């Protein structure tokens with residue numbers, strides 16, 4: 143990083159700011175003080191079970207269609223035949239939320255989306271897969287539009303197998319792989335190859351199934367930079383070549399007895415992929431390491447105990463990290479400050495992980511958990527082991543089964559949903575069907591840190607589209623005379639989040655070639671674009687400039 147134009151006075155300002163920021167960050171390690179919460183909407187009329195941020199700064203939110211009437215009426219006297227509960231249902235089960243105006247409008251979904259999965263394709267269209275009963279083999283697409291004209295489009299009987307509790311991953315060739323689901327020990331692709339007779343059998347999905355409890359639904363999927371798929375279910379994981387339908391490697395079983403997948407719902411993230419230039423190499427930046435982190439879950443038998451005896455056992459407190467690209471990978475275990483099940487794990491533009499929502503006792507399932515986790519926990523992957531977990535300020539709203547969370551382009555975490563009941567029940571005590579939306583502001587959005595936040599002025603790219611290996615620059619301003627910490631440029635692919643798993647979530651930290659100061663407050667950072675489609679599958683990413691851990695508002699970049 144080469145900064146020109148230094149002077150004595152700027153160094154002085156920098157030193158003062160340095161002391162100010164170190165003091166404030168040292169405090170947060172010892173107090174439950176980080177972050178804050180804001181209620182955005184007391185009710186959006188539906189319970190946010192599934193969420194996806196779209197590149198036009200809207201968030202598609204949906205629930206299930208078979209839990210009775212929601213608290214939001216469909217527009218234009220629309221109604222639908224409900225396949226399970228109501229003869230005629232004129233209420234909405236999906237909304238489109240507009241981030242900037244904090245408003246929402248109802249959408250029309252025809253078939254049941256309960257416990258389904260999704261991915262956004264390279265053009266920004268959400269491809270949602272499966273659900274329940276009449277919806278279990280349906281594909282629904284949603285293409286963002288500038289006005290209010292867009293709505294769901296449904297392709298019935300598209301999928302080979304029922305996909306209820308399946309997981310998806312976008313692939314380098316822009317296909318989407320759909321893996322597993324209840325009684326579906328197989329995977330398949332969208333778009334489908336019409337000349338093939340069926341889906342592909344995957345024995346691993348039956349091997350990891352616990353009798354009577356499952357504990358392997360919504361398997362964790364991560365596309366690795368080597369092009370293989372990491373699949374984790376229950377306590378086991380594999381490196382899978384989906385082209386050859388072949389298991390390349392079996393990873394060690396995660397230590398401890400805790401189960402990690404639905405209904406013993408833990409979560410998993412692919413930690414940030416950091417691109418660097420190889421020594422003596424050309425300008426192409428590569429990544430040589432990929433690391434996965436799995437947190438939370440529940441011990442064996444927890445689901446049955448909750449269902450049959452109303453006994454809610456303590457959730458898992460452990461997390462495991464594994465460098466999946468090592469020749470001999472091993473799990474390294476760490477312990478959260480409290481037990482957590484049904485916790486969402488989201489990557490922040492700073493490179494940290496936020497653990498949010500969930501419960502300390504019980505499992506996923508109806509009426510199966512108590513003791514909500516109101517405090518998020520920030521995890522700092524690069525810190526010393528004893529200083530990695532930082533407890534954040536609590537929300538007042540329990541977010542347990544069927545709640546969700548998503549990172550917004552402004553760095554906030556959108557949080558919604560929670561409905562541990564078979565139907566919508568707005569009066570249930572103590573955990574009513576939750577219709578509110580709130581935002582968690584991570585510590586980098588604290589007013590005292592506002593001076594650290596960069597603002598992007600321009601991106602020197604045609605149509606904000608970057609091709610692989612393309613070098614480009616970003617101009618930004620800082621309200622400081624001199625940067626007080628590292629400048630990085632990060633790309634985040636927004637996730638499809640449901641049941642505590644953020645599908646497709648990935649973060650690529652670009653290789654910075656240099657940073658040049660243009661004027662008192664303006665800087666230009668030159669970066670290497672992502673290496674290839676295995677590192678960053680094609681699509682719309684949120685690009686953040688991060689200064690001393692504080693991210694700018696994102697700009698959407700199309701990677702292709």
Ligand SMILES: *[C@@H]1O[C@H](CO)[C@@H](O)[C@H](O)[C@H]1NC(C)=O
Pocket residue numbers: 184185213568577
């Ligand atoms: C349902 O919606 C009405 C307004 O349409 C609102 O007054 C009420 O509080 C909502 N109920 C819940 C439980 O959010």
Ligand SMILES: *[C@@H]1O[C@H](CO)[C@@H](O)[C@H](O)[C@H]1NC(C)=O
Pocket residue numbers: 335336337338
């Ligand atoms: C579809 O599958 C057939 C049979 O395996 C294969 O020959 C063909 O290339 C595939 N088509 C596409 C578009 O992948």
Ligand SMILES: *[C@@H]1O[C@H](CO)[C@@H](O)[C@H](O)[C@H]1NC(C)=O
Pocket residue numbers: 424425613
């Ligand atoms: C690397 O990129 C920089 C900036 O675009 C350029 O000046 C330099 O010549 C490139 N070096 C090589 C070896 O391609």
Ligand SMILES: *[C@@H]1O[C@H](CO)[C@@H](O)[C@H](O)[C@H]1NC(C)=O
Pocket residue numbers: 453454455456457502503512513
């Ligand atoms: C939660 O689990 C802890 C530890 O097993 C137990 O002591 C506590 O009673 C449980 N809480 C509830 C409300 O069941």
Ligand SMILES: *[C@@H]1O[C@H](CO)[C@@H](O)[C@H](O)[C@H]1NC(C)=O
Pocket residue numbers: 565566567568569570571572
């Ligand atoms: C809502 O939950 C309460 C228990 O908290 C129960 O008494 C009531 O019958 C439920 N209502 C519906 C409509 O299921």
